[in-house]
Amino acid sequence: MSLTDKEIRKQERSARLMIWMAARSSRNKTFIDRMCRKLIVRATTVDPEKDFMRDPLIDNDEGFDPDELDRYQRGETA
Numbered sequence: 798m799s800l801t802d803k804e805i806r807k808q809e810r811s812a813r814l815m816i817w818m819a820a821r822s823s824r825n826k827t828f829i830d831r832m833c834r835k836l837i838v839r840a841t842t843v844d845p846e847k848d849f850m851r852d853p854l855i856d857n858d859e860g861f862d863p864d865e866l867d868r869y870q871r872g873e874t875a
Contacts, residue, residue, distance in 0.1 A: 818833045818837060819833075821833040822834035822836075822837050
């Protein structure tokens with residue numbers, strides 16, 4: 798399974814563009830820097846419904862309140 802020269806050049810240009818955008822977005826001085834940063838954030842943000850790292854207990858705020866946590870840590874049952 799080999800790639801043609803055209804496909805390889807396309808991948809190389811894509812990689813160079815990604816590196817250039819990352820370098821520009823880290824500066825955040827000009828309009829192009831800010832635009833690159835927004836494009837990178839947009840491309841790397843995961844949709845909440847597709848994010849496997851989300852925890853429903855935290856999202857729905859079903860955890861302990863500070864008093865409950867303190868009582869639990871001290872071993873009180875009631």
